[in-house]
Amino acid sequence: MILKKILFFSLLFLSTIDSYSQTPIDTIKNSERVVVKMNNGDEFRGKILSRDQNTIVLETTNGTLNLISSNVRSINIDSYKGKYRFPNSNETRYFFGPSAIPIKQGKGYYQNVVLTTNFINYGLFKNVSIGGGVEFISLLLGNPIWFLTPKVGFKVGEYSHIGGGFIMAGYAGEGTATLGYGVYTIGSSETNLTIGAGYGLFSGQFSNRPPIMVSGTHRVGNNFALLTENYFIPIGTSTNYTGTFGFRILAPKNSFDFGLIVIPEITDVIPALPFIGYTRSF
Numbered sequence: 001m002i003l004k005k006i007l008f009f010s011l012l013f014l015s016t017i018d019s020y021s022q023t024p025i026d027t028i029k030n031s032e033r034v035v036v037k038m039n040n041g042d043e044f045r046g047k048i049l050s051r052d053q054n055t056i057v058l059e060t061t062n063g064t065l066n067l068i069s070s071n072v073r074s075i076n077i078d079s080y081k082g083k084y085r086f087p088n089s090n091e092t093r094y095f096f097g098p099s100a101i102p103i104k105q106g107k108g109y110y111q112n113v114v115l116t117t118n119f120i121n122y123g124l125f126k127n128v129s130i131g132g133g134v135e136f137i138s139l140l141l142g143n144p145i146w147f148l149t150p151k152v153g154f155k156v157g158e159y160s161h162i163g164g165g166f167i168m169a170g171y172a173g174e175g176t177a178t179l180g181y182g183v184y185t186i187g188s189s190e191t192n193l194t195i196g197a198g199y200g201l202f203s204g205q206f207s208n209r210p211p212i213m214v215s216g217t218h219r220v221g222n223n224f225a226l227l228t229e230n231y232f233i234p235i236g237t238s239t240n241y242t243g244t245f246g247f248r249i250l251a252p253k254n255s256f257d258f259g260l261i262v263i264p265e266i267t268d269v270i271p272a273l274p275f276i277g278y279t280r281s282f
Contacts, residue, residue, distance in 0.1 A: 033078040034058075039071050043252050045078055045086065061085065082190060084222045089281045090255040091189035092121075092129075092153075094215040094229040095244045096277075099194045100163035100185035102153030103129040109281045114274075121149060128152050143172035161185045177201065183213070190219040209234035223250050227257065240265060244275055255279045 036044045036058060044067070046060035056067045056075075080087040092101050096113060103109075108122035108129075121131030128151075135145040146169070153163035163183050170176040181198030196213040199206060212232040219225040230243040246259025257277035263270075 035076050035078045036067060037073045037075075038067070039073050041253070045080075048075075082188075084190070084219065086222070086250075086252045088189045088219065088225075089250055089253055090248065090279045093279075094194070094217060094227055095246070095257055095259055095275055097194075097196070097213050097215055097229050097231075098151055098163065098165065098181075098183060099192060099215070100153050100161035100183045101189060101192075102127050102151070102161070102163065107281065109279050111280075112278045114276055117145075117147075119147065119149065121151075127154055138171070145169065145171045159187055179211075181213075190217075190225075192217060207234065217248070219250070224248070225250060227259065246275060253281050255281075 033045065033047055036046075036056070038044075044058055044060060044065060046058045046065070049057040049059050049064065051057065051069070054069055056069055056072060058065045058067055090109070092099055092103050092109075093111070103121060103123035105123045105126050108120065108131075111119040111121070111133075113119070116137050117133060117135045119131055119133035121129055123129045131149040131151075133147040133149070138145045148168040149165065151163060151165035153161055155161050161184070163185070164181060167179045167181065168176060169178075177200060179198045179200040181196050183194050183196035185192050185194040187193055193216040194213070196215075197210040198213075199210050201207075211234065213230065214232075215229040217225050217227050225248040226246075227248050228243065228245050231241070233240045233242065241264055243262045244259045245262065246257060249256040249258075255278070257275065257279075259275040260272040261275050262272050
């Protein structure tokens with residue numbers, strides 16, 4: 001029931017947010033850079049050269065575009081000042097684990113992990129987001145594995161954020177597990193490092209020691225970023241390591257993740273496991 005409500009409100013907010021975010025076109029100066037969103041989902045950045053009731057002429061880095069006014073969903077001032085053609089469309093999460101950078105209010109994303117697990121996360125307020133997901137195969141079998149992922153994040157410096165939240169998971173007949181975590185991110189949305197730790201509640205018992213996460217990303221081009229996510233998980237008196245290494249292909253609204261999951265305990269059997277992910281921002 002909780003997950004259904006999350007999905008319902010996410011879709012409700014998504015369907016209404018554009019009507020409240022549009023900047024009145026008469027207030028935009030021709031010298032200002034703007035983001036023009038079309039009804040079909042396309043997005044263009046540039047400066048408005050001229051406009052009338054029928055046509056908007058937009059100067060972009062790839063040339064001049066003539067846009068039909070009735071096909072334009074919204075026009076907003078472009079606040080992105082980075083060196084790439086568009087901002088990082090997936091700055092709040094690595095392969096799976098979170099950074100401390102919050103999801104912006106009124107924004108969100110759909111994420112698919114290794115083809116079977118689906119998530120939706122949405123920025124309810126300036127620093128607070130809510131989300132959840134479900135694993136598809138277990139859903140078809142009638143015993144769904146579900147997730148709940150609330151998160152808070154705060155900017156505490158020009159290049160630093162702190163955040164925290166919960167990752168809750170449940171499986172029919174097996175109970176639930178909850179991991180409360182805190183994270184610190186240093187760097188920009190394009191290049192950053194995140195260190196995090198948390199305590200879990202599994203089958204009614206708290207973990208004795210916190211698992212540690214160390215993750216990072218480095219954008220090396222308009223459409224390409226390197227990515228790593230590493231966990232040090234206490235098991236009894238020892239600590240097990242799991243790491244994922246790979247890259248991300250970026251577009252203004254979409255990103256594709258490809259990586260290899262390294263688990264030293266099974267390297268004699270399987271050197272690495274593949275990771276594939278897809279994220280669509282809205």
